[in-house]
Amino acid sequence: MNKNFIRIIPFLDIKNGLLIKGINLDGFRIMGEPSLFSDFYNKSGADEICYIDAVASLFGTLNLTNFIKKCSKKIFVPLNIGGGINSVDKINKMLGSGADKIVINTAAVEDPFFIKEASRIFGSSTITVQIQTIKINNNYYITKSSGRDIEKISPKDFAKKMQDYGAGEIIITSINHEGLKKGFDLKIIDEISSKLQIPCIAHGGAGCFEDVYNVINKTNITGVGIASLFHYEAMHYFKKINPRIGNINYLKSVKRKKKINTIKELKYFLKRKKINIRL
Amino acid sequence: MKKKIKVCIINLGINNLHSIYNACLKAGYSTRVLEEKEKLKGNIVILPGIGSFSSGMLSIKKKKIKEKIAEYLSKPNSFLYGICLGMQLLFKKSFEFKKTDGLGLIDGEVKKINSRIVPHMGWNTLKFKKKKFHIKKFINTYFYFVHSYICHPKNHDNIFASTCYDKSNFCSIVKKKNIFGTQFHPEKSGLSGIKFLKSLKKFLD
Numbered sequence: 348m349n350k351n352f353i354r355i356i357p358f359l360d361i362k363n364g365l366l367i368k369g370i371n372l373d374g375f376r377i378m379g380e381p382s383l384f385s386d387f388y389n390k391s392g393a394d395e396i397c398y399i400d401a402v403a404s405l406f407g408t409l410n411l412t413n414f415i416k417k418c419s420k421k422i423f424v425p426l427n428i429g430g431g432i433n434s435v436d437k438i439n440k441m442l443g444s445g446a447d448k449i450v451i452n453t454a455a456v457e458d459p460f461f462i463k464e465a466s467r468i469f470g471s472s473t474i475t476v477q478i479q480t481i482k483i484n485n486n487y488y489i490t491k492s493s494g495r496d497i498e499k500i501s502p503k504d505f506a507k508k509m510q511d512y513g514a515g516e517i518i519i520t521s522i523n524h525e526g527l528k529k530g531f532d533l534k535i536i537d538e539i540s541s542k543l544q545i546p547c548i549a550h551g552g553a554g555c556f557e558d559v560y561n562v563i564n565k566t567n568i569t570g571v572g573i574a575s576l577f578h579y580e581a582m583h584y585f586k587k588i589n590p591r592i593g594n595i596n597y598l599k600s601v602k603r604k605k606k607i608n609t610i611k612e613l614k615y616f617l618k619r620k621k622i623n624i625r626l
Numbered sequence: 627m628k629k630k631i632k633v634c635i636i637n638l639g640i641n642n643l644h645s646i647y648n649a650c651l652k653a654g655y656s657t658r659v660l661e662e663k664e665k666l667k668g669n670i671v672i673l674p675g676i677g678s679f680s681s682g683m684l685s686i687k688k689k690k691i692k693e694k695i696a697e698y699l700s701k702p703n704s705f706l707y708g709i710c711l712g713m714q715l716l717f718k719k720s721f722e723f724k725k726t727d728g729l730g731l732i733d734g735e736v737k738k739i740n741s742r743i744v745p746h747m748g749w750n751t752l753k754f755k756k757k758k759f760h761i762k763k764f765i766n767t768y769f770y771f772v773h774s775y776i777c778h779p780k781n782h783d784n785i786f787a788s789t790c791y792d793k794s795n796f797c798s799i800v801k802k803k804n805i806f807g808t809q810f811h812p813e814k815s816g817l818s819g820i821k822f823l824k825s826l827k828k829f830l831d
Contacts (some may be wrong), residue, residue, distance in 0.1 A: 351743065352748040352749065352750065353748075354747075354748050354749070360821040380766070390818075402685055408659060416644070419644050421650055423645075423648075423649055423652070423813060423814060423815065423816050423817070423819055423820060424815075424816050425770060425772070425814045426664065426816060437673045442642055442676075443643070443644065444644060445644035445648070445774075445812060446642070446647055447642055447676075448772075468677065468678075469676070469677050469680065470676055470678050470711075470774075471745060471804050472676070472747060472772045472773065473676055475658060498764070515747070515774075516745075516747060543741065544742060544743060544744060545744065545745070546743055546747045546748075554785070569743065569748060589791050625749040625768040
């Protein structure tokens with residue numbers, strides 16, 4: 348039984364200033380204005396909020412600063428920001444705009460020493476490394492640039508290396524499970540989290556409350572990253588639910604008889620199951 | 627109209643100034659960030675900080691903040707408040723990476739957390755030593771912690787509140803006369819954090 352304190356963290360993938368949601372980190376669907384969603388999650392009791400610019404590393408851009416500035420005026424829970432951050436200067440800029448923790452993926456894979464440098468300057472707890480694991484023929488590898496480029500490195504070894512280099516936290520994303528809402532990849536999450544002495548966050552695959560309970564119970568994580576399960580319910584709370592562009596017909600077709608505040612409900616559910624959680 | 631309480635935030639270079647600034651505004655304080663050549667003034671001075679102890683001290687030396695704080699504290703009605711690394715900097719010395727001298731305003735040391743999972747990252751509650759009236763609303767409230775090192779005040783009377791992590795207690799709020807420090811981040815603790823910031827002055831007496 349996992350006795351750690353568990354954080355529930357909504358993951359917001361952003362592309363060109365719009366909230367998107369993909370499947371296996373690909374095939375993005377536009378969900379709408381990200382600040383609507385983050386305000387809602389903030390009010391509903393999210394323990395942290397994580398923004399990832401999904402295309403920043405690919406295009407080499409850094410678009411989130413203005414957005415974070417706006418968010419940090421209203422949101423008083425920790426903001427994790429990621430996407431295209433590959434220099435001390437960029438970290439400084441992000442922290443100056445109101446970010447609290449920096450999520451690094453591509454830069455960590457390309458130049459592991461960058462993590463060493465960043466954690467020495469900004470402190471371990473500011474630097475989070477996202478490890479995107481992909482399963483091919485029963486072997487696990489890591490990827491960079493939001494799952495586009497596969498590197499033949501074992502996620503376990505890479506996670507250990509990142510810990511030794513001073514990363515303060517690891518996000519374990521399973522690409523094969525991401526967006527499918529069929530449950531987490533318990534095997535790889537357990538293998539990584541049981542070996543590390545730093546906090547680990549499981550991400551990718553939460554489809555129902557039971558999935559979240561399982562991943563908490565069967566692994567040694569301290570946080571759960573959730574996107575689809577929250578986004579598709581949260582959008583029913585907004586007056587203007589639909590974005591102006593994208594597959595509007597699909598979003599309109601998703602009808603609910605009753606609105607469900609999935610963050611709140613999930614937290615009550617976990618509390619009933621005796622998980623150490625903040626209500 | 628009631629006069630607003632004036633808050634001055636020290637800028638050490640490496641910190642999340644934006645969040646603290648916004649949280650103080652939200653708490654209803656008239657807030658400003660200290661300029662390079664200015665003296666410290668205001669009803670509350672906040673020493674924020676994330677990052678490593680040595681880089682914090684380096685910045686303090688460079689910007690001559692130690693002298694400014696000493697001058698400020700000698701005035702009546704002064705109130706110094708350290709957050710996270712800011713709290714740790716108040717102590718005599720730290721063992722982060724290498725032994726480093728701090729501001730030395732409170733006698734004690736800063737040492738690594740003795741636990742399986744470090745850093746301590748997440749929400750936790752406070753246990754107050756004395757249960758006064760204005761403290762009651764913060765019992766069983768969650769605050770956001772993120773740190774790898776903890777403070778050990780020499781004089782246990784300086785421990786205002788403690789928090790339990792991995793079965794052992796550590797000092798999460800320190801108070802010595804008009805010097806106050808919290809290990810958690812009130813600016814990141816949602817509405818309860820804003821409430822905490824609002825009642826800062828009341829903790830003095």
